[in-house]
Amino acid sequence: MATDAKRSKQDNGASAQNPGEDKTLQSFLSWCKEVRLELSEKVYVSREGTVADYGMLAREEIEEGEVIFSIPRAALLNQSRTAIHSILEKEEESLKSQSGWVPLLLALMFEYTNSKSHWSPYLSLWTDFRALDHPMFWPKEERERLLQGTGVPEAVENDLANILKEYNDIILPFIQSHREVLDPQKHTLELYQSLVAFVMAYSFQEPLEEDEEDEKEPNPPMMVPMADILNHVANHNANLEFRTDSLKMVSVKRIKKGEEVFNTYGELANWQLLHMYGFVESYPSNTNDSADIQMATVYKAALQAARTESERSLVVEKWDLLCQLDIVGEEGAFVFGQSGSLTDEELYTSLKVLCMPVEQFKEFKENEGWEEAEEDDEDEMAAALSNDGIPKLSLPWRRLLGDSVALTLQDYADELQPDKELLGDRQAYGRLSSRERLALQLRYGQKVTLHQLLELTRCHSV
The missing domain is CATH 3.90.1410.10 (set domain protein methyltransferase, domain 1)
Incomplete structure (x- = not known):
């Protein structure tokens, strides 16, 4: 699987399938036995054949639902299990x-x-x-x-x-x-x-x-020893279950002999993976990848579209009401995944209010928005802001959303095409530092999502 490393630990040249040659790993595995951490004989910890440094591989086939290892709660490191x-x-x-x-x-x-x-x-x-x-x-x-x-x-x-x-x-x-x-x-x-x-x-x-x-x-x-050795991919094959007396890593699908055992850290976009874990999944492996449009950017786009001072004043008034209703905030963002919006209610309500005619907004404001908001069905909002639904939005909604996407794309240093060409040039890509590769994969995935969204706002289907 093509992916950049999740993380790096010390490298002392240990052989992959013989932990005895890695004194640090051998010491850890011996400690695991002492604390009654039970590791299936079907897996082993290795440096080779994994996407990043230490990982876990299947020594033989593992069926769905098998317990790969079990960790007693006494072996968890937290503030209650420290000498201080x-x-x-x-x-x-x-x-x-x-x-x-x-x-x-x-x-x-x-x-x-x-x-x-x-x-x-x-x-x-x-x-x-x-x-x-x-x-x-x-x-x-x-x-x-x-x-x-x-x-x-x-x-x-x-x-x-x-x-x-x-x-x-x-x-x-x-x-x-x-x-x-x-x-x-x-x-x-x-x-x-x-x-x-x-x-x-x-x-x-x-x-x-x-x-x-x-x-x-x-x-x-x-801290959960052994569980934290497993690497992450969106398409994972194991999951950590929290039980009364222990934590168990359980296979969620069949794992073939020689395959790596992957846990999941959650449905995380590449920017979250890089920020919190120091790695990304190479494009397009991360099915949870997404791109953000800052709420403040939508406000900026609405203000720029206003042609007169009275229209600008109306946009400000509308935005203030959205803030009062906790629909938007200065540091908030509208999130888009592979199939469309992931923040349906917030985005739908924002587009609806910002594109309202004056008389309709006055009525909306008098009701403090609640009656109108209750009329909007969650499923209908999700469908309207999906990739299939966005081309069917009214022109003012599509224009505002498209303007917001265009402003967001301006925040990046480069256009999409140079990143695409660099990803396609194996020699040039190979000369990049690890940080440059991580950043390139992250930027490219986000920009692809935004460009696709921009195209959706420019089409119109009835």
Whole structure:
């Protein structure tokens, strides 16, 4: 399968099918037995034959529904299973943060730098977190040059600002108050940032029950040894199941002998994969890939289409109402996948309101939009904003959507054709750095989606 690497771990030249030649891997596998992690004899961990570094391969055929490995909950690394858990529990209130990751990150800071840690055989699989090569580790100039328009630079800048604030406001005061276990000279901002990338790339969150989703905050992240070795593809063949006493990796389709066992991190677009995990799936492998149109861009397109000051004032009034109804927001985005819009209700309502005649809008505003919104059927909205439905939209709707797409395409540094030619030139592509290849695959997939959408807005079918 053609894909760029998910991540990089240390490379000590170990043979693929003989973990005994890889002392670090051998130590980890021995540790797995000690913590009663049960690994099927039908699979083995390898460096060769995988899409990226360590991965898991089938030694023999695996049927759908088979348990590939089982991890007891005692073998999960979180803030409750660290040597400093009592301190973390005592300081729980002071460790609350927007991310919710601080307790786990502090546990990792302590365990990773403690040579006698119970978790050392597991954590020693990573000797240098910067080998993950998340965009947060790229020079800012390179990040902005290669990823302009993709949404990644903005997400990274937000991450870096939050990391700095979290470290200075929460982590550093905690370290200074607990010098018996942590050292500001050793547990630095640089280590903290690296561990954030580690948690981004390797942690898992246990899903909430359906009846709890609207009431409870998301479960905190945790590290799941062995599960995090599996690589990700959209067309995966295994899935992690959370059970009362253990977590089990279960095959979701037949896996042939010699095939890699792939987990899924969720239905993630390439920009999300690069941002959080440091890799992308090569175009067009990622069936979950998507492109965003910023909500603010649609507003900008509507303002540019206004011909008079009164029309501009009306657009502003309409947008303000959409904001009040929480339909749109300054940092929000309308998302488009391979089959059309993935944010149907928000986009449909926005196009409807922004294209309303004056009298209809006055009535809509008097009702605060609720009565009109209730009349719109979810299935009808989804159908209207699908690839089949967009050419059937009214001309004002198609024009506004098309103008928004055109403005979004202007955010990229280059046109679609140069990227297409570079992808088709094997020699030129081979001369690119790994970062340049990742960025090219990401940009190209997004621009293809946007160009296809632009074409749909220009056709008209009755």
